[in-house]
Amino acid sequence: MNSSPEWVYVDGSEQAAVSATDRGMAYGHGLFETMAVVNGQVILAQSHAERLKLGCSRLNIPFSAEMEHLFWSELKVLSARLYNGTLKLIVTAGSAGRGYAAPRPEPRRIFLGYQPTEYPQSYREDGVAIRTCVYRLPVNEQLAGIKHLNRLDQVIARCEWMTDDWIEGVMLDTQGAVVEGIMTNLFAVIDGNLVTPKLDRAGVVGVMRSYLLEQAEVLGLPVQQVRLPLQQFFEASELFICNSVIGIWPVRQWDQSIFKPGPVTHQLLDITDQLFKVKTA
Numbered sequence: 001m002n003s004s005p006e007w008v009y010v011d012g013s014e015q016a017a018v019s020a021t022d023r024g025m026a027y028g029h030g031l032f033e034t035m036a037v038v039n040g041q042v043i044l045a046q047s048h049a050e051r052l053k054l055g056c057s058r059l060n061i062p063f064s065a066e067m068e069h070l071f072w073s074e075l076k077v078l079s080a081r082l083y084n085g086t087l088k089l090i091v092t093a094g095s096a097g098r099g100y101a102a103p104r105p106e107p108r109r110i111f112l113g114y115q116p117t118e119y120p121q122s123y124r125e126d127g128v129a130i131r132t133c134v135y136r137l138p139v140n141e142q143l144a145g146i147k148h149l150n151r152l153d154q155v156i157a158r159c160e161w162m163t164d165d166w167i168e169g170v171m172l173d174t175q176g177a178v179v180e181g182i183m184t185n186l187f188a189v190i191d192g193n194l195v196t197p198k199l200d201r202a203g204v205v206g207v208m209r210s211y212l213l214e215q216a217e218v219l220g221l222p223v224q225q226v227r228l229p230l231q232q233f234f235e236a237s238e239l240f241i242c243n244s245v246i247g248i249w250p251v252r253q254w255d256q257s258i259f260k261p262g263p264v265t266h267q268l269l270d271i272t273d274q275l276f277k278v279k280t281a
Helices: 023-027 045-058 065-082 121-125 152-158 207-219 230-234 263-275
Strands: 007-010 030-038 085-092 108-114 128-137 168-173 178-181 185-190 193-197 223-226 238-243 247-254
Touching: 007 065, 023 085, 030 045, 030 065, 045 065, 045 085, 045 207, 065 085, 065 108, 121 247, 128 152, 128 178, 152 168, 178 193, 185 207, 185 230, 193 207, 207 223, 207 238, 207 247, 207 263, 238 263, 247 263
Parallel strands: 128 168, 128 247, 193 223
Antiparallel strands: 007 108, 030 085, 085 108, 168 178, 178 185, 185 193, 185 238, 238 247
16 A cells, blocks of 8 residues: 655655654664544544653653643644645654764654545455465564654564555564554454453554453453464454544454454454544534
8 A cells, every 4th residue: 555645744844855864764763653534633642642652752762741742732633634644754863973972852743634545334244354474573671662763663564465465464573473453453252251452562552452352351252362373363263353534343364374354353343433433613
């Protein structure tokens, strides 16, 4: 999926240029959030803000009260301007001289506004085909969970296929445990339990993943965050992938294994449908 943004804002003004000395470009020293906008409102905005603050803390990027105020004020204005689509926020450690040492300069804010992506309805109704990636995610507890800018692992994995046969790739860590999709989190129903990979060693704690875990508890569904090998996921009775833009897509095929959407998937699909139906004022 390649699409150009409708507009770009850098540090509060509409422009596309970023300094060549930016630490995000030089070292990947930064984070990003990809947010769905429906009727001028950001879906799960508070969860995105909380993950961003956690990531800034982990990467030694100042997130002051002023920075938080700018985040919310710009988010309100730009989501209203976009109205429907995807709003991507990149926060970098700002510009600095040569060298890895971080002098804690002023962070840089980059907002990109994208028009809605039209996915086939069959992805939601019938499910998608996914494959197992050969490339393995390195184990790194310091970076696990946050959405940092270093996405080379995902880029390398996505280069493994160039056809439309597979919609997503599932990544394992170097110890053989299933972690996540390249752009999604993964859920399975195994022995009656809603299961999702544990993300304390690798992977991104997705905002939609966290929301679905909360909703599953409200529904009284038994939930487990686990570290399991590939074969145990192949034995699941239901599978689906999710992120904050697509919501939920059931999995109909994983490599050569075939699946069908089941009652748990449909129950959570109904909940995400309601989440994305934001009423106008």
